Amino acid sequence: MPTLTTIPELFAAQVHDRRHEVAVSSGGSTVTFGELDERTDRIAAWLVAHGVGVEDVVAVELQRGHDLIAVLIGTLKTGAAYLPLEVGIPQVRRDKLATAAGAVVVVSAAGRPAVNGGPPVLALDDMGEHPPFAARRVHPDGLAYLSFTSGSTGLPKAVAVPHRAVVRLVRGGFADLGPDETFLLLAPVSFDASTFEIWAPLLTGGRLAIHPPGPLVSEELVGTLADEKVTTLWLTAGLFHRMVDHHLEDLAGLRQLLAGGDVLSVDHVNRFVARHPSIRLINGYGPTENTTFTTCHTLSGPVAGSVPIGRPLKGTGVRTLDEALNPSETGELYVTGAGLSRGYVGQPSATAVSFVPDPFAEVSGARMYRTGDLVRQTPEGIEFLGRGDRQVKIRGFRVEPSEVEREVAALPGVGQAVVLARKDSTGENGLTAYLLPAPDEDEPESLPARVRRTLRTTLPAAMIPAAFVTVEEFPITVNGKVDPAALPEPGRVQRDADNEFVAARSATEQLVCDLWAEALGLDRVGALDDFFELGGNSLLAMDLISRTELVFDVELPIRALLHHPSVEEFASAIGELLGAEGVAR
Incomplete structure (x- = not known):
């Protein structure tokens, strides 16, 4: 059998070997490899009927679920590449990304008009019946997907990732993959961590479990881990820290936990390792330009000082170079190998700056990517020292x-x-x-x-x-x-809400207002204010719930904040738990 070097080829091999095994599960429903193959054939035929060709870009605007996975595979079967767009991002941003990527169509759940002369929008609900479609053969260097990352020039950059880079990822040897593993799709599909979450199971015979769309609630995540019997989980550094703080026991069913996207806390790593020594904890590092992971480090015991980012995946090379591009124990990290993307779509100057000729390569024309990250080579692996520019990770996203x-x-x-x-x-x-x-x-x-x-x-x-x-x-x-x-340190910032300010009307509401103002860094919070509209997010919510439980001496599920997002509703829920609404203990 010839070497399988593209995503459709690897997927087809799993369909052949595991046709009747479950490929994707979500919310109690399952799809086998065979059923998924048949549906993606029809989606591919539908896209081709609308003019989608090899190397075209299909923007995909769908929530996490069975449909999303089917459209991604169907797109790749046409020879085109997918551009994942997160549902709910501002329209101006969405249109800017689709235009910058050169998308020829947008696939959405339901129809909506194209905006400002942009690509036509295809409604998946209106797909209809289409005959089976034989996947087009594409080259390993063919474009697989685009992923946007924040640009140092002030413009977002579309990273062009080829098939060979994804194949390198699933063959990287840094984690256990295969039919015995169940992976969870938790990351936003526009975040390149989803590349690992989706393709690691589907291309190696594992099962892909999908966490329901919507705001992340830790208790619902815990429920999904248990219901789906997830064995392999990836978490951003921030979410890993909060899961260790609030749900350490609930991670016991895992076999592998990968964390990264930012620097891991030594304290949280050591607490996890001490409680779950049999779970493989992997610190994963890598820029989008080198397809999700570049280096990984498996934690086999407690660490001190900092958590190493480890050693390169199979098919990847790393070099630590000084400003003159000489090898150095401490310097900037450069990456080579099969995981490299093509560069940035429509931005040749930015590509030339970041993807530079490799002076150490034996092959003419080889490139290396300059990460901008400062590192040190140690016996335990590479140690991350920080950025050489202004870039920063916020909730796992590079900004x-x-x-x-x-x-x-x-x-x-x-x-x-x-x-x-x-x-x-x-x-x-x-x-x-x-x-x-x-x-x-x-x-x-x-x-x-x-x-x-x-x-x-x-x-x-x-x-x-x-x-x-x-x-x-x-x-x-x-x-x-x-x-x-x-520049001055920011103090409490002025409340910014669309609704009029209404002062707290009870002791419980006032205490909730004070807790929220402290958590959000605001000068004041009103009784009718919404936590998420004020800038709250799921990570802050976990800390806020913990603090609220201590102050009120109650056990409060985090979904209470999701279901009761205003101070008035949240305080009422607390009052019911206290047995006397509006009275604080």
């Missing part, structure tokens, strides 16, 4: 502050803007925007609120600054540049 800076500076009323990354009260990264009002700005006191509201319509949540600070001037260094160290 370039200059991209946010550019968006902010272009808004009415803003004369100049500086966006910096800072740690919040929980130790997680967040952005702070410093605003210098334009000379003709008449209401500078309301400028932060107006900027925040506009950004909600143009940027994803991870890129919206957590704090906005208005300044009269920017401190300047002797070199004439803005001095970040001299």
Whole structure:
């Protein structure tokens, strides 16, 4: 049998060997490899009937579920590549990404008109019947998918990932794959961690379990792990830390847990290893440009100092080089091998800067990717030291502050803007925007609120600054540049909500308002305010629930915040648990 080197080829091999075995499960329903193969053939025929060809880009705007997986495979069978778009991102952002990627169609659950002359929108609900379609043969270097990452120039960059890079990922040898493993699709499909979650099981005969779409609630995640009997789980560093803090016992059913996307806390790693020594804990590191994982380190015991990012996957090479591109024990990390993407779609200059000729290669024309990450070579593996530029990870997503800076500076009323990354009260990264009002700005006191509201319509949540600070001037260094160290630390920021402020009307509501204001870093919170509309997220929710339980001496499921997101509703739920609504203990 010839070597299988593309995603459709590897999937077809599993269909042949495991036709009647479950490939995907979600919400109590299952699909076998054979059933999935037949449906993806029909989807491929449907796309081809709408003109989709080899190397075209199909934007996919679907929630996590069976349909999403079928469309991704169907797209690849046509020889095209998929661009995953997260459902619910601002329309302006969505259209910008689809246009930048050169998408020829958008696949959505239901029909909607194309916007601003963009690609036509195909409704999956209206697909109808189509004859089977034989997958087109594509080259291993053929385009498989696009993944956007924040750009240092202020523009998002579409990373073009070929089939061979995904094949390298599933053959990387860093984790146990195969028919005995059940993986969970938890990451947003636009996040390149989903590449591992989806293709590792489907291309090796494992089962892909899908966590329900919607806001992440830790108790629902725990339920999915148990119901689906998940054996392999990937978590962002922030979510890993909170699961260790609040649900350490609930991870006992796993065989493998991979965590990464940012620096892992030594304390949380050691607590996990001490409690679950039989579970394989893997610290995974890698930029999107090298297809999800570049290096991995398996934790076999407690660590001290920092958690190594380990050694390269099979088919991947790494080099630590100084500024003159000489090998060095400490320096910038460069990556080579089969995992490299093609570069950035439509941005040849940015590609040339990041993907440089490899002076050490034996093959002419070989490239290496400069990660911008500073590392040190140690006997235990590579140690991550930090970024060499301004890039930062926020809830697992790579964010370039200059991209946010550019968006902010272009808004009415803003004369100049500086966006910096800072740690919040929980130790997680967040952005702070410093605003210098334009000379003709008449209401500078309301400028932060107006900027925040506009950004909600143009940027994803991870890129919206957590704090906005208005300044009269920017401190300047002797070199004439803005001095970040001299900018003030953000204090409590002004409440920004669409509803009118209503003061707390009971002791319980007031205490909830105070807890929320502290967690969100706001000057005040009103009785009718919504936690998530104020900027709350699932990670903050876990910490807030824990704090609330201590203050009120109650056991409160985290879904109570999801189902009762306003102060009024949340306080009422607490009151019912206390046995006397509106009375705090």
